[in-house]
Amino acid sequence: MNHWIIAPIVLPAIMAPILLMGARHDIVLARIFSIASTVALLGIALALTTMVSDGTILTYALGNWVAPFGIVLVADRLSVMMLVLTAALALAVLFFAIDGGDRDGRHFHALYQFQLMGINGAFLTGDFFNLFVFFEVLLIASYGLMVHGGGASRVKAGVQYVAINLVGSTLFLIAVGMIYSVTGTLNMADLAVKVPQIAAGDQALLQAGALLLLLVFCVKAALVPVHFWLPGTYANASAPVAALFAIMTKVGAYCVIRLYILAFGADAGAATWLAAPWLLPAALVTLSLGMLGVLAARRLGQLASFAVIGSMGLLLVGVALFTPVALSAALYYLLHSTLAGAVLFLIADLLARRRPGEDDALTVAPRFSQLSLLAGAFFVAAIAATGMPPLSGFIGKLLILDAALDNRQFALIWTLVLGTSLIAIIGFGRAGSTLFWKSTGQPGCFPAQAESNALALVAIGLLLAGNVGLTLFAGPLTSYLDATAEQIFSTQHYIEAVLGSTIPEGGKP
Amino acid sequence: MEFLLSTAIGLLTAGGVYLVLRARTWPVVLGLALLSYATNLFLFATGRLVLNLPPVISPEAAAYTDPLPQALVLTAIVISFGMTAVIVVMALRSYLENGSDHVDGKQEDAA
Numbered sequence: 001m002n003h004w005i006i007a008p009i010v011l012p013a014i015m016a017p018i019l020l021m022g023a024r025h026d027i028v029l030a031r032i033f034s035i036a037s038t039v040a041l042l043g044i045a046l047a048l049t050t051m052v053s054d055g056t057i058l059t060y061a062l063g064n065w066v067a068p069f070g071i072v073l074v075a076d077r078l079s080v081m082m083l084v085l086t087a088a089l090a091l092a093v094l095f096f097a098i099d100g101g102d103r104d105g106r107h108f109h110a111l112y113q114f115q116l117m118g119i120n121g122a123f124l125t126g127d128f129f130n131l132f133v134f135f136e137v138l139l140i141a142s143y144g145l146m147v148h149g150g151g152a153s154r155v156k157a158g159v160q161y162v163a164i165n166l167v168g169s170t171l172f173l174i175a176v177g178m179i180y181s182v183t184g185t186l187n188m189a190d191l192a193v194k195v196p197q198i199a200a201g202d203q204a205l206l207q208a209g210a211l212l213l214l215l216v217f218c219v220k221a222a223l224v225p226v227h228f229w230l231p232g233t234y235a236n237a238s239a240p241v242a243a244l245f246a247i248m249t250k251v252g253a254y255c256v257i258r259l260y261i262l263a264f265g266a267d268a269g270a271a272t273w274l275a276a277p278w279l280l281p282a283a284l285v286t287l288s289l290g291m292l293g294v295l296a297a298r299r300l301g302q303l304a305s306f307a308v309i310g311s312m313g314l315l316l317v318g319v320a321l322f323t324p325v326a327l328s329a330a331l332y333y334l335l336h337s338t339l340a341g342a343v344l345f346l347i348a349d350l351l352a353r354r355r356p357g358e359d360d361a362l363t364v365a366p367r368f369s370q371l372s373l374l375a376g377a378f379f380v381a382a383i384a385a386t387g388m389p390p391l392s393g394f395i396g397k398l399l400i401l402d403a404a405l406d407n408r409q410f411a412l413i414w415t416l417v418l419g420t421s422l423i424a425i426i427g428f429g430r431a432g433s434t435l436f437w438k439s440t441g442q443p444g445c446f447p448a449q450a451e452s453n454a455l456a457l458v459a460i461g462l463l464l465a466g467n468v469g470l471t472l473f474a475g476p477l478t479s480y481l482d483a484t485a486e487q488i489f490s491t492q493h494y495i496e497a498v499l500g501s502t503i504p505e506g507g508k509p
Numbered sequence: 510m511e512f513l514l515s516t517a518i519g520l521l522t523a524g525g526v527y528l529v530l531r532a533r534t535w536p537v538v539l540g541l542a543l544l545s546y547a548t549n550l551f552l553f554a555t556g557r558l559v560l561n562l563p564p565v566i567s568p569e570a571a572a573y574t575d576p577l578p579q580a581l582v583l584t585a586i587v588i589s590f591g592m593t594a595v596i597v598v599m600a601l602r603s604y605l606e607n608g609s610d611h612v613d614g615k616q617e618d619a620a
Binding site for chain 2: 129133136140143147150151152155156158159160162163166167169170173174176177178180181186
């Protein structure tokens, strides 16, 4: 058995208590450990990438308990790709945090590692009760991170965030219970085997449970009509936290991709493509509302939140088409939108620090230090986020539009995607010209910053470089993603990899 | 027994949903607690209701009850208990910082 699979969960799980107890009083030590752990996570994720790049699906039976009974971890191309994305984003955001933001409250680094543990676990698990547990791990850590730094409005938004996620967890449990009561399994691969054999009398219970589960994932992915928590949460959280949360919405999208292609996909009998009729309309409405929100936003943080909602809409449009080509396009857009969304929150925070009194409100205000640098970063980020050429957003959008051509609804999809792109360009253009362009002509100047925020700028540069990299290496990347999408759709392969290895090496059955 | 259990779950859920939709944080917390009780009972019932059957293997047993939902309920109880504690503390902090326990942080006249 390959023990590297569990390393992305075990490493932060060990590192977090060390940070909590050993490095409690020494911020420098905490930073060193936190960076080291995240770098190691990135290294492990890249090593796993080389192991699964030939199409093998690695499984890891915890405690050597055989697959449908014990809990398994599964590493295939999709989950490993998400691990790499998580570690890369976390590393860049950590650079931003250690520029000062981590000192606003206690235990930032420990919570950060717990958060990474939960996210990595959710990507790796092959068992959906275990998925619930990892969801809780990442949520508990996120409650702590959400109120990091304190302040009245942040705590208020934090209570709302906790409440909605507790309701979400309740629904998750009810859905898991319903599916278990009919199929008698919690293993995703085993579920995929059992679902086609369910009697007609039990179909209603099974499908209700599965759709309830879809609702829970849509809450995480901030899909309309359950998106209301996102703008309040992201706009009120501190910048590094909001940027890291950009991956959390993708956890919801990942679960939709995983479960509704594997267990409720082509071979699911009466429940074939269960999610498709619900997901596509919801995703299209999300895209429209998100981009309209970009136009209506009054603060840069809000604008970034709505841009995240809109990008989740477009991402799930790609998923909801449920074809390998569209999924490959959606995965490319997922990589892009995570980086582009995160960098917007970081820019908004640097802006707010430089304009005391005005914060990140979209108002014309006097000049501030490093104006042209931030303006340039915002310009690049805006090009990426709105999907204009030449950056990766454009390629992602183009791929999704191209994949939608085969769909009966393609006229509607094209109209909405192109229309919302225009709205987003207007929204971003107005925000940028108000904040940077018009401000240059103003008399007076905000007092210069004592600190240059070099590390924070490095973090922003890294994320933007990631976007440029996605653009430059779009060719090899899309061929990798095509293979990933093929692997997700060849569900038999996944089932055999998980259930076929029921007798682990070493003999004990 | 089925009737008793299902009405209990139904009542708890109805009460929970009503309380979660209230405008003050304390009823919301109570509502979440009721919802988690309802969920725990529901999870318990997913293994089917049986009387006097052991969940673990024993030589005398003629049949068994499903042990898995009991393990799930245990996990769910631990998590929901911890989460209730977290939201109580956060609601208290929010009340102290905002001077109001309205979920939107607004004063009395808004309601």
